[in-house]
Amino acid sequence: MKKTWNKLIIVSFIVLAVVACAAIVFLYPYYNEYKVFDGIEAGQWNEVQKSYEALDSEKQKAVQEMLPDYAKHICLEYQTGEKDYIYTVAAYDAINSIDETKSICTKYNVLVNRTEYRDAIEQIYNSNQNYNGQGVVQANETINKINLRLDTDTKKEVVIEVLNEKYQQYVDGEITADAMNSYISIVNGLAVTDIADYTTVLTNNIQVIESYRALYDTAQAAYDQGDYFTALNICQSVQLDPLDSQYIDKFYSLYKLAYSTGMNYYDGLLDTYIEIGDNQNALNLLDKLEKYYAEDMNLQKYKLSMAADWQKAYVKLAENADSEIQKVLGETEDGINILDSFYKNIKPDSMLLYDVDEDGVPEAFFYNSMERNETYVSCFIFTYRDGAVSYLGYAKVRSFCSDSSFVAFPWLSTRASGDEYCLKRYSDGVITDGPYVQNVDGTYYVNEQVVDETEYLSQQSETLATSLNKGVKDFDTATLEDSESYILAYK
Secondary structure (H helix, E strand, O other): OHHHHHHHHHHHHHHHHHHHHHHHHHHHHHHHHHHHHHHHHHOOHHHHHHHHHOOOHHHHHHHHHHHHHHHHHHHHHHHOOOOOHHHHHHHHHHHHOOOOOOOOOHHHHHHHHHHHHHHHHHHHHHHHHOOOHHHHHHHHHHHHHHHOOOOHHHHHHHHHHHHHHHHHHHHOOOOOHHHHHHHHHHHHOOOOOOOHHHHHHHHHHHHHHHHHHHHHHHHHHHHHOOOHHHHHHHHHHOOOOHHHHHHHHHHHHHHHHHHHHHHHHHHHHHHHHHHOOOHHHHHHHHHHHHHHHOOOOOHHHHHHHHOOHHHHHHHHHHHOHHHHHHHHHOOOHHHHHHHHHOHHHHOOOEEEEEOOOOOOOOEEEEEOOOOOOOOOEEEEEEEEEOOEEEEEEEEEEEEEEOOOEEEEEOOOOOOOOOEEEEEEEEEOOEEEEEEEEEEEOOEEEEOOEEEOHHHHHHHHHHHHOOEEEEOHHHOOOEEHHHHHHHHHHOO
16 A cells, blocks of 8 residues: 555656646746846846847747837836836836837837926926925936937927926916026026027017016006006007917906996096086096097087187087188178189188187188198188187288298289288287288389389398298198087197
């Protein structure tokens, strides 16, 4: 019995040995295959090479087919934080030691290093904020390692991506200008090729946006304090471009709010000024309202209610200019002559207010803007005195003077041609003729009498002594259609 057991034991050992040997023979190639991936896991590229070379061609082919998925798996472990950067790049180095194409790990290797590069920039920023010098040193060491693995163009792409993301965060109000400038400073310190011009553009954009934001804060403060004119002025003056899309909408919204709120507020304030008889403040307010609310507020009714008596009279005169002029012309022989001869050619369509005698009340000059004459402008002249409008006369105005006069061309000349001047003096509501001088082909006249050249030049000099060399059309004028606004705006 004992011998039988001994035989069984010996047979069992033999069978186990055979099985073990068979297993070794069968599994050994797989063991070397395992050692390849174990070496990759450990980042030992020398061991990986040895194990790989120990495989037959069929097994090597199988390993090559597995490498892309394994490289992707390593990248995923890095992205999820299971493996760190040092492990990851060591594993990729090991893979590249047996990669026949030398391209399997390229995209993953670049991806990992891009991510690590971005993280290192963020680490420098955070370390600077926390005064962590050691953290800055570590981040720079990481960057130095990455510089060996990323080409120049890729590094430039990474920093531009980082700057663009941070810039968008800045535009959206998620980070401050100081933070944005810190990132720019960090990138400038990385010695990335051809990045200086880009960071300069960003720096300039930030300055522009900060000026927008400062203006917006000022406008908002003005609105909060009830100073709607200031808020409107700022919003109107800002020339926004797409640099700060957030503030384009904010300025527009604030403008609409200030406009509507201000219109209601200032309308009530204007009524109050008029009600208490504070015309000066009412006029000052009207000037400002004219700039912002001319289209949406009926300001003319306020202006007319506060206008001076002469302004109200001139508004009425301008509304009926044609009939009033024909009426006064029909009262004199000279006027009838004008009506019968050429009035239809010079029927007024425009007017000028000019204070000839500088008494504070301007005279009204009515004329036809289409009159084809470069020497003078045919005018029908009115003034306001003693509470009423009065007609001063008709004159072909050449130039106004610095005293209470103007130079005219005689409207009833006895000469067919010549260089003619007539001084018109205005005083106490009456226009009187001064010297009338004329040069006709070298023959000199003063008041229709032939004189020598010396007398002519003396009279001509006196006539033109105070001339401003400015005629009707050299001043602000208005069509009769716009006469009310023009008259009420006169100062």
